Amino acid sequence: MTVLKVDNLTKRFGKFTALDGVNLEVKEGEVFGFIGPNGAGKSTTIRVLLGIIKATGGQVRIFSKDAWAEAVEIHKRIAYVPGDVNLWPNLTGGEVIDLFVKLRGGNNQSRREELIRKFDLDPTRKCRTYSKGNRQKVALVSAFSSDADLYILDEPTSGLDPLMEQVFQECVKDAKKAGKSVLLSSHILSEVEKLCDRVGIIRQGKIIETGSLSELRHLTRTNLLVETKQPLTSLNELKGVHDIEERDKDLSFQVDTEELDSVIKHLTQFGIVKLESTPPTLEDLFMRHYESKGAGGVS
Structure with a gap:
């Protein structure tokens, strides 16, 4: 009702x-x-x-x-x-x-x-x-x-x-x-x-x-932290991958949730030693909507 x-x-x-x-x-x-x-x-x-x-x-x-x-x-x-x-x-x-x-x-x-x-x-x-x-x-x-x-x-x-x-x-x-x-x-x-x-x-x-x-949540990105046995290559060429950063032995990046499956398959070729996944929050979703957009109006 x-x-x-x-x-x-x-x-x-x-x-x-x-x-x-x-x-x-x-x-x-x-x-x-x-x-x-x-x-x-x-x-x-x-x-x-x-x-x-x-x-x-x-x-x-x-x-x-x-x-x-x-x-x-x-x-x-x-x-x-x-x-x-x-x-x-x-x-x-x-x-x-x-x-x-x-x-x-x-x-x-x-x-x-x-x-x-x-x-x-x-x-x-x-x-x-x-x-x-x-x-x-x-x-x-x-x-x-x-x-x-x-x-x-x-x-x-x-x-x-x-x-x-x-x-x-x-x-x-x-x-x-x-x-x-x-x-x-x-x-x-x-x-x-x-x-x-x-x-x-x-x-x-x-x-x-x-x-x-x-x-x-299809609008959000999942945060990944990865360490692999062999150096990761071609990551920046994959669809849906954003904001790649090197952190000592690890790589930190974001993945569009709908592309997560194909990105994980790519990572497995290099021998995953460590994989940390942080689920997308509503804040991620919210920021995706408003990033690079002005927000005028009346409350």
């Missing part, structure tokens, strides 16, 4: 086109990674999804409802965490969490207490005394304490230390196990790689690739 569907979404600010025919789909129980450089259009897309700004063209439906016309109904079933959280300075963190949870009609005190403990948050302090990381924790505890069906998370771990990032990842995994859907916009590629079932890459307001990580 499709929870969120974006068809041919466009958004113009005057003569500037921030979003140009964006298509996205998030299914029930799926974690969808939404990645791209700053200014690519991620936050603008999310503002349209939340009904904060109106699309110039196209259609956005969440739970089969129109994101602009039926925003109030939609917001009863979603939880949103921005990358820069502003809170009421005179309320305590606990009061803010209670307010947000009650707005969604929930009252799961045990879940609230568990999350406050996991995120190591002092809920008795006034929000004006909180650091950026603690403000982020308040928003995350509020979101995951509520019984939402769709979590829209825009750079949610901004300001968190690595230990808290791990707690956040556990929360996303728990939501997925419960059949909830998550749209995760992030520039932390290792986070996206650990959590997401599918990924959409946006550049200059256009989706340039969408698919599962395994489907997108």
